[in-house]
Amino acid sequence: MSEVYTDQSNYGYTPTPAWCLAFIVLFSVSAAVHSVQAxxxxxxxxxxxxxxxxxxxxxxWSGRYWSSQNVLLLTPFLMQICTLIMAPVFFSAYDYVVLGMAIKRLGPQYSLIPANWYFIIFITADLVSLILQAIGGGQAASSAADGAPTQTATNIMVAGIIFQLVSMGVFIFFGIDFMLRATARRPYAFQERRIEAKRLRKEAGVQKDKKRWGFGRTRRTDSEKNLTIVTSDEVAPNKEVAADIENQRVHAEQEHERVNLNRWWILLIAVAISSIMIFIRGIYRSIELVQGWNGYLIGIENFQNGLDGIPMFIAVAIFNFIHPGYLLPRKSSWKGYH
Structure with a gap:
């Protein structure tokens, strides 16, 4: 298949090789480190x-570097615009997973929606966004190769980005609301009722099973039959010891909970930073594509580097430094998210 050339740069400039190579190296290193950490x-x-x-x-970014060597080639231009538009969907998916993990560990009563709904709602939203962007990118590539108008395909890509932008905005709101409530210990009353009702249903099911199989009957053992009566003078010291042990246990649990909450705060701050970077990038990309492939933003390389490349590197690399493996108890198996 012969290469397709254009009469002039589709970027409005020639991509700087140094920037392209820098991002290729940075994202490659982050991916390699994440692979080892995972x-x-x-x-x-x-x-x-x-x-x-x-x-x-x-x-x-490899496509952009390819363009820097021959800016009139259409293939690397389409390659970079399709891939760089879709990549953040995968970063946001991880943000959703981490918040869901935090809700399960710190208390679902502090979340506006159940933890499992984060996976269902936001991962589904990511998939819809990814499909729209992939369809739009594919149609844009086909139309550009044939020399046909690309506006319809571009609009589909914009719809995908805006859909992701809205879902990310809702996610950020839910995340902030959860952490503030978890820190202040202000649970949602309706969530507490739901959790209590679930617990009671579970207990009722256990009791029903016990009755069915004949469990739960108590018998006096020989040691119980031979118990002697203990005087109040002998019980009092034991009560004091028991109370002291209980106080120490409660204090230890409170301290563990405080440390646990602080670690989750650190991890969720990383999620917040990553999400905000994706949000900023989404605003930039939406405006860029609405302006069209001959618009102002797409013709300025610094916008691409500063509002897409750098934010996306921060979005993924921050988890190389603030990693759940560093903050949370060590996992013993691959099962589950944590």
Whole structure:
């Protein structure tokens, strides 16, 4: 198949090779480190999210580097615009997973929606966004290769980005609301009722099973039959010891909970930073594509580097430094998210 050339640069400039190579190296290193960290700490979810997203970024910046060698080639231009638009979807998926993990560990009563709904709602939103962007990117590539108008395909891509932008905005709101409530210990009353009702249903089911199988009957053992009566003078010291042990246990649990909450705060701050970077990038990309492929933003390389490349590197690399494996108890198996 012969290469397709254009009469002039589709970028409005020639991409700077140094910037392209810098981002190729940065995203490659982040992906490699994430791969090692995921294996060491048994976080399989990192592979289809952060690692895959970083590799797609590498592919996109490789396309830009290819363009820097021959800016009139159409293939690398389409390659980079399709991949760089879709890559953040994988980063946001990981943000959703981490917040869901935090809600399960710190208390679902502090969340506006149940933890499992984060996976259902926001991962589904990510998939819809990814499909729209992939369809739009594919149609844009086909139309551009044939010399046909690309506005319809571009509008589909914009719809995908805006859809992701809205879902990310809702996610950020839910995340902030959860952490503030968890810190202040202000649970939602309706969530407490739901959790209590679930607990009672579970207990009722256990009691029903016990009755069915004949469990729960008590018999006096020989030792119980031979129990002697203990005087109040003998019981009092034992009560004091028991109370002291109970106070120490409660204090230890409170201290453990405080440390646990602080660690989750650190991890969720990383989620917040990553999410905000994706949000900023989404605003930039939406405006860029609405302006069209001959618009102002797409013709300025610094916007691409500063509002897409750098934010996306921060979004993925921050988890190399603030990693759940560093903050949370060590996982013993690959099962589950944590």
């Amino acid at each position: 294996y060491r700490y048994k976080y399989w979810v990192i592979y289809p999210s952060l690692v895959l997203g970083a590799l797609i970024e590498v592919l996109g």
